[in-house]
Amino acid sequence: MTQPVLSVRDLRVEFVTRRGILKAIDGISFDIAKGEVLGVVGESGAGKSVTGSAVIGLIDPPGRIAGGEVLLSGMRIDNLPPEEMRRVRGKRIGMIFQDPLTSLNPLYRVSEQLIETIRTHTNLSASGARKRAIDLLAEVGIPAPERRIDSYPHEFSGGMRQRVVIALALCAEPELIIADEPTTALDVSVQAQIISLLKRLGREHGTAIMLVTHDMGVIAETADRVAVMYAGRIAEIGPVRDVVQNPLHPYAKGLMGAIPSLESDTDRLVQIPGSMPRLSAIPPGCPFNPRCPYVFDRCRVERPEPIQHSEHRVACHLYDQSSAPSEAVA
Amino acid sequence: MFAFVIRRALQAIGVLLAVGIISFAMFRFAGDPVNQIVSLDTPAAEREQVRRSLGLDDPVPVQFARYLARAVQGEFGVSYQFRQPVSDLLAERMPATLELAFCATLFAIGFGVLMGVYSGLKRDSFLAKVFQTISLIGISLPTFLIGILLIYLFSVILGWLPSFGRGDTVRLGWWSTGLLTASGWKALIMPSITLGLFQMTLIMRIVRAEMLEVLRTDYIKFARARGLSTRAIHFGHALKNTLVPVITIVGLQFGSVIAFAIITETVFQWPGMGLLFVQAVQNVDIPIMAAYLMLVALIFVLINLAVDILYTIVDPRLRTSIRQPA
Numbered sequence: 001m002t003q004p005v006l007s008v009r010d011l012r013v014e015f016v017t018r019r020g021i022l023k024a025i026d027g028i029s030f031d032i033a034k035g036e037v038l039g040v041v042g043e044s045g046a047g048k049s050v051t052g053s054a055v056i057g058l059i060d061p062p063g064r065i066a067g068g069e070v071l072l073s074g075m076r077i078d079n080l081p082p083e084e085m086r087r088v089r090g091k092r093i094g095m096i097f098q099d100p101l102t103s104l105n106p107l108y109r110v111s112e113q114l115i116e117t118i119r120t121h122t123n124l125s126a127s128g129a130r131k132r133a134i135d136l137l138a139e140v141g142i143p144a145p146e147r148r149i150d151s152y153p154h155e156f157s158g159g160m161r162q163r164v165v166i167a168l169a170l171c172a173e174p175e176l177i178i179a180d181e182p183t184t185a186l187d188v189s190v191q192a193q194i195i196s197l198l199k200r201l202g203r204e205h206g207t208a209i210m211l212v213t214h215d216m217g218v219i220a221e222t223a224d225r226v227a228v229m230y231a232g233r234i235a236e237i238g239p240v241r242d243v244v245q246n247p248l249h250p251y252a253k254g255l256m257g258a259i260p261s262l263e264s265d266t267d268r269l270v271q272i273p274g275s276m277p278r279l280s281a282i283p284p285g286c287p288f289n290p291r292c293p294y295v296f297d298r299c300r301v302e303r304p305e306p307i308q309h310s311e312h313r314v315a316c317h318l319y320d321q322s323s324a325p326s327e328a329v330a
Numbered sequence: 331m332f333a334f335v336i337r338r339a340l341q342a343i344g345v346l347l348a349v350g351i352i353s354f355a356m357f358r359f360a361g362d363p364v365n366q367i368v369s370l371d372t373p374a375a376e377r378e379q380v381r382r383s384l385g386l387d388d389p390v391p392v393q394f395a396r397y398l399a400r401a402v403q404g405e406f407g408v409s410y411q412f413r414q415p416v417s418d419l420l421a422e423r424m425p426a427t428l429e430l431a432f433c434a435t436l437f438a439i440g441f442g443v444l445m446g447v448y449s450g451l452k453r454d455s456f457l458a459k460v461f462q463t464i465s466l467i468g469i470s471l472p473t474f475l476i477g478i479l480l481i482y483l484f485s486v487i488l489g490w491l492p493s494f495g496r497g498d499t500v501r502l503g504w505w506s507t508g509l510l511t512a513s514g515w516k517a518l519i520m521p522s523i524t525l526g527l528f529q530m531t532l533i534m535r536i537v538r539a540e541m542l543e544v545l546r547t548d549y550i551k552f553a554r555a556r557g558l559s560t561r562a563i564h565f566g567h568a569l570k571n572t573l574v575p576v577i578t579i580v581g582l583q584f585g586s587v588i589a590f591a592i593i594t595e596t597v598f599q600w601p602g603m604g605l606l607f608v609q610a611v612q613n614v615d616i617p618i619m620a621a622y623l624m625l626v627a628l629i630f631v632l633i634n635l636a637v638d639i640l641y642t643i644v645d646p647r648l649r650t651s652i653r654q655p656a
Contacts, residue, residue, distance in 0.1 A: 058554055090557025097555075102548035105567050106647060116566075117556045152646040168556060 003074050004031035005175050005208035006055065011068035011078075013047075013054050013232075015279075022279040024050045024063065026232040029306070032176065032208040037199070039223030039240065040212045041255070043276050046229040048212045052178040054078075055210070056093050057085045073175060091121040094169030098181040100161035104153035110137075110164055111149040114171065121172035136167040141197060159190035166197065173205060180212045195222050216259050220244055228252045231276055231287035238312030248314045250292045286317065294318055338638060342631040347398075349627035353620035354397050358390070406621035411613045416621045420603060425505045426496055427595070427602030431587045433518055434526035434594075439580060442530040443569075446537025451564060453542065461534065468531030473590075477524040477597035484520060492517050494599035525594040529583045536579055540572035547571075573644050581637035585630040 013025035025047045032038045040048045070078040097103045114133035137145035140163040183191035202209045227237040236249040247253045257270030274291040289299040306313045406416040449458035485493035497513030499506045508514025592604035610618035642648045
């Protein structure tokens with residue numbers, strides 16, 4: 001098997017606060033292969049965005065990486081000195097943020113921002129960088145790029161600005177793109193365009209994409225594999241088809257049950273009772289145990305480790321053959 | 331853009347007219363001008379003749395119109411105490427004040443922006459806390475006290491710098507400058523610091539607050555995610571976004587620096603317009619006071635106009651909104 005582009009091993013992220021240390025990410029592991037799209041879903045506060053920031057090395061204090069490893073094409077990057085990490089950012093990992101209206105510096109022309117980024121990471125001359133910038137804008141689908149390139153961000157619509165943001169993330173042909181809720185701030189019709197753009201770019205350049213979102217529809221459309229996060233841990237990870245149609249983890253089941261479907265005639269959507277625990281009050285054992293309909297004694301004391309189950313990996317005691325009450329797995 | 335400038339210019343004319351009325355009113359209500367000119371034992375007939383010859387028997391609106399017409403041509407009458415045209419007196423004193431105000435503002439911008447950026451970026455460092463303390467002193471100590479303290483330290487104790495005057499000046503046409511001689515420069519240091527200290531602390535505090543604000547924005551995070559150098563992010567992307575409020579303050583303060591150089595000029599016996607104004611107040615020299623009022627108003631109005639135009643250069647979003655007024 002070829003080496004994965006991104007490999008995260010037992011990553012832990014902590015926030016040091018006055019009231020103690022909060023574990024935002026508590027030991028997660030996953031790989032993303034070349035050209036693969038990994039969707040990361042979960043409720044707000046599950047640690048999706050923090051995972052993305054941790055990979056690119058942009059966790060703001062008081063947050064810090066407390067343990068584990070991040071490997072980019074086999075090279076460890078979580079412990080690089082700041083200046084070397086800066087050179088990895090933008091060049092080997094691109095990042096796309098949620099709100100295209102605020103991601104671009106309002107005082108600089110799009111051309112200035114593109115050329116600055118290109119020249120930071122390559123040896124291109126000013127005119128060469130400009131040519132590349134125009135090509136990039138054309139590639140992300142901006143009409144008449146040679147004319148539009150000298151516009152200011154406020155002269156573009158939201159969807160066009162997100163295309164510019166994507167072009168900026170692509171400047172140095174990174175191996176990995178982290179897209180943090182790239183469509184949340186956009187109109188539904190524009191969302192579909194941006195998603196198909198991301199998919200196409202990933203396919204054509206062989207870029208690995210980590211797609212962070214809480215929109216299951218986007219994941220189902222785009223991702224090859226999906227990781228379901230809950231309270232700073234990965235509850236379940238597997239091929240997107242399997243996880244959507246046949247989720248194993250009770251939380252994933254609840255999440256998929258909350259997707260309205262046009263085919264089946266459901267009156268009420270399934271809800272997961274309760275809400276995700278705050279970081280300061282994560283229960284012992286499995287963090288999902290207070291909300292889980294299948295909870296049994298072991299869940300309250302022992303933290304479940306990820307278990308391989310067909311093509312999924314799931315962190316749930318129900319699937320541990322040695323312990324699960326046999327009647328529980330439906 | 332053109333329409334915008336015209337609109338602003340019309341507003342400026344409105345402001346100047348209002349100030350003109352006030353300065354004209356000073357002549358009317360600060361005693362009878364004829365009494366200021368003639369001696370106590372002048373016969374009444376002669377007084378009437380003076381009054382007629384000066385046009386003071388015309389209706390007030392006519393006099394006001396005449397006053398404005400002369401003011402536009404730079405004629406503000408003759409100083410009571412110096413018996414010279416006020417415009418000559420002001421022109422003679424103006425270079426001193428403008429040079430002082432210019433150096434003070436440069437000092438304020440240079441140090442204010444540097445210290446502000448530094449304490450915005452490293453707000454927990456020791457030096458940043460020192461800057462904060464200095465700024466507190468600069469804001470709370472009155473100007474004359476700072477001037478006197480500087481004189482005491484550098485002129486009386488150390489004897490490095492002159493305590494008063496402009497030093498040697500060189501005439502370039504009608505402009506006399508102290509910037510071309512060593513003694514002129516030495517004389518300029520302390521008044522500039524005294525005059526600029528308050529502005530410097532103000533600029534520093536604003537730049538610091540704005541930097542903290544801007545560094546939290548998404549576009550700075552995105553710039554970091556693109557791997558731009560720290561230098562480019564801090565001084566290109568962040569600093570430029572702090573400039574709009576800084577320009578406002580610097581612009582308005584430059585007007586104040588000129589107008590309120592009075593105190594600094596008095597402390598350092600700086601031969602500028604402020605000192606002239608103080609003498610005029612002491613001697614009820616109304617033509618000088620009126621002209622000074624008009625001049626300061628004109629400077630404020632021009633600076634405001636310049637600030638508005640500068641905004642549009644810094645922030646492209648304002649250009650669009652000016653082109654298509656909402």
